[in-house]
Each structure stands twice: as structure tokens, then as C-alpha cells.
Amino acid sequence: MAIEKSLLNGSTTMLILKLLEDKDMYGYQMIEELSKKSDDTFALKAGTLYPLLHNLEQQGMVCSYDDNADCARVRKYYNITKKGKGLLADKKAEWQTYSSAVNRVLQGGATLAEAY
């Protein structure tokens, strides 16, 4: 199922940081992983990913290095920084508040109905 774009945008940063928390990755790998982990729900466009990654790098949330670890091509790997982990924690908390609020509202009808 494809999710509406605006909902995805705000949380993309969080998802990318979460991916990088597990291991260092290059751009293409992130898109693959994200799509695999979310059962193709999140089909992130590369055109969205790279500006976002470069932005995060400039803010010091991630840093990059070149490596040719698993193939002949040199790839630009990204690694999450301490600052980035902090941001991830903030984003997670923010997301949890948001999603539980949404859930409460959605279930709110049900609880009200039960009350009657």
C-alpha cells in the first residue's frame, strides 16, 4: 500500500537515521532496505534521499566515507554520528506522541461508544 507523500516526508529522516543506526550504508542500499523492511510500503525516491542525506551530513547528523567493501565500485557510505543518534531519539519520541495521539482519536469513537 502506498502512503500519502506528506505523511512520509516528515518521518523519512527518522527512518533513514534508524537504518543507519544498525549499520553503515550507501544510498541505494538504504532504499532497498527500507522497501524490504516495510514490505514495499516505503518506496523512497533517490531524488528525495540524496538531498536529505547531504543535508543531514552538513548538520553533522551523519558522516560519509568512501569504501569498496563488498564490490569493485567505490561507494559513499554513511555513518550515523552521536548527534544523529540524539536526533533519532527525539524524532522517535515525537513520532510516538504523534501516533499515539492519532490512535487515541481514532479509537476515541470506540471508547465513547463503549461508554454509552
Added chain:
Amino acid sequence: MQKHTKTKQYLDAICNQIRCKKIHGEIYEEIENHINDQKEAFKSQGIDDETATLKAIEQMGDPIMVGTELDRTHRPKPEWSIIGLTFLLLLTGIFIRIFTSPQDFNGLELFYRQLIFTIVGIGLMALCYYIDFTFIGKYPKTIFLLLVGLIIFLMAISRPINGRYIYASYLLLLFPTSFAGTVYSMRNKGYPGIILCGLFFAVSFAISIIIPSITSSLLLALCCLVVLTMAILKNWFRVKTLYALLLVYLPMAVSLFMIFSSGIVWKRITLAFSPFIDPMGAGYMATRTKQLLSGAKFIGQGTLPENFQQLSPVQILPGINNDFLLTYIIHRFGWFTFMIVVALLSVFIIRAFVLCTKQKSILGLFVSTAATLTIAIQTVFYVLTNLGFQLFAPLSLPFISQSSSYLLINMCLIGILLSVFRTGYFIKDKEGSKKSTTNSFVKFEDGKLIIDFHTH
């Protein structure tokens, strides 16, 4: 062939939107890699080459939008904190000049002089700011030879004043930054690279001894040592760190031992700690400095030493406009002025060092560290001498003291520093990534064709 042009067109379309040309290569490479990965994935699903390429490009999204987004991120940003602090320090210098016009001298003339040199200095700073600092890493030998040539030329046409080639001595402060470029150019050159760096240093050091400016020699040695040590610790020469450090520090220890065993240094050190043992001779200046300071107040004019009541400070301590400006303002206005000036300079230096550590490119790191150290060491030496610890003669208090030509040199250094901080984030140390890409057994490096049978 068509797949290539399509990909190329797409990448060009992205890069056309990005104004900072320095980042183009890196973005080109990263996104090209991505398209290739995507293409391979499509091909493995049984799609033919050309359709796979087209689909991969389509997956990427609108190149104009991607390019515009990336341009926003990679716009060169002037480092306003350093620019602001520089101007604040220059203003402080001019401000102090307005308030300190000793009666014995023409204060107004000194003020105009400072004003003119400040304006010329700002011009030089702007010039160095807009010249791309990477030329320091590209032509280190040319820069070094030009600098040496210029110094020798100045020594040839000018007469030494008090036994020193004054005009040539100012340029010595550019050697550390030039040295940073030299070290950068010795990447992967092994022990010979380190020895070559040592030779470059030795030449500049010898010149500073001939001039002679012992303070500059010391400054030069400290800056070069720090940059070289940093390079070794970053494995810049691709050698064993311990051996490389020994190669640098052993000769240094030996020369230090020889200098100390001569005895002259000990005499100077003793004198620096207790100038009162020779108050009318070698310890004269330090004794007077300490006497002036002992009568200083926190705010307001201090008292003059007992035997000098009839004299003005400038008669007691020559050089209050240039070499001992801090001592003078402490005496004249109180310690709080000293605190303001030192606080401003400290903030400037600490901020600059913090920015140095954030540099991604090694060239940016070396160059900015060398330039910042040059300014920091001048400041420390100046403050120490002005507080009465006179192991070495002061050079200048950056941006503040009336030492016109030093001001110009320091402004050039600030220009270079700002240039690093503006675009340093984008410079990639190309050679490295290229080297690791060449996995083929035939390489072409430094004009040599290398056939390596060990690679597979």
C-alpha cells in the same frame, strides 16, 4: 552508447542546478553509482539494458528538483563568526589607538597609519578570501620558492635595521601555511615524504635564523611540528606511525639538546624568570614592564614607579605603541582593558580552532590549522612579553598592535582561513578515492605505468 548519454544527461541536469562547482564530482559519482545499482537490479529481473537504464533514471525523480535541493544544501557559506570577530578586533585596535595618543608622539599620525593599514589589510583579506585556497595544495613548491625568492629579494634591497632584515621578517609568518600545502602534497610518499617536509622546514627555519628573528623561528618550528604530527597521526604518509614520529622527534630532540647545552638559552630563561638580576642591561625592558604593571589599577590610570615620577610611560618603556601596547593600556586604563582584549582574542582563536577540527578535507584541515596557529602563537608570545615574561621578543598582537606589516600578513592569513571555512566542506581529497578505485592490474600514476600482478 545511448544508455551512457541518457545517464550523463540526467547527471548534467542535476549538476547544472548546483552552483558550487567543487561538489559536482562527488555528487556525479554518488548518483551515477546509484543509477548503475538500480539498473543492475532491473536487469536481473530480465529487463534489457536500455529499458533498465531508462527505468532507473525515471526512478530517480526530476533532476531539476534534485539539483535545486542539493544546491540549497551545498551553498558556500561565509563564516560570519570569524568575519565578525576579525572586524571587532580591528575596531578594538583603532579604538585603542584613538585613546592612546602619547603626548611625546604624534598620536594623530599613528592613528591614520593604523587606519590606512587596516583598510589595505581588509582589501588583502578579501583578495585571499576569493582566491580559492586549494592552490596552496596544488602548487606548494612554487609557493614556497616564490616566498623564499621574495624574502631573499627583500634582504638584498633593504639594509638591516638593528641587525635585522625587518621587511623580510614579516613574510616568515607565511611559511607555516605554505608548509601545510607541502605536507599535503606528500600524501602516500612514505618516509622520503617526511624527510622532504623536513627539508622544506629546514630551509625556512634557516632563513628565519639568518634574518634573524628567533621568535619567528620558534613560531615556525611549533606550527610545522603540529601540522606534521597531525599528518603522521592521520597516516598521511602511509608509514608506521611510531617510526614516523621518531623520524620527526628524534632529530628535534637532538637539536634541542644541542641548543640547550650551549648555555645561552639557560641564561635567557633565567633572565626571563627574574629580569631583576640585570635591570639596566638585558633585563631592562622586562624590569620596566613589571614596574609599570605593579602600579596598575583595575580601572583607571596606574601609578608610575618611584624613580620615574617625572617621566612619561613612553620614556620608561619604549615601544608602547607596538611591542608593549598591552602593558601600556594596562597602565593607562587598567586591567579591565587587558581582559577585554585577551577575551576577544581568545574567543577568536578558540572559534577558529573549533572550525579547523570540523574540516572534512585534509588540505583544509592542514591549512586552517597552520594559519590559526600562526595567529594564536603570536598572541601568546605577545601577551607573555607584555606581562613581563620576556623569553622572546614579541612579533605583534594580531589585528590590534601598531605593527603595520604584520597586520597585513595576518589579514592575508584570515583571508585564507575564511576561504577554507567557506568552501572547505566541499573539497574532497581526490587522490585517495581514485587510488582505491583502481583495482585493475594496470595503473597509471605519477607519469609511470604500473603493472601489478598481485591484484585480481
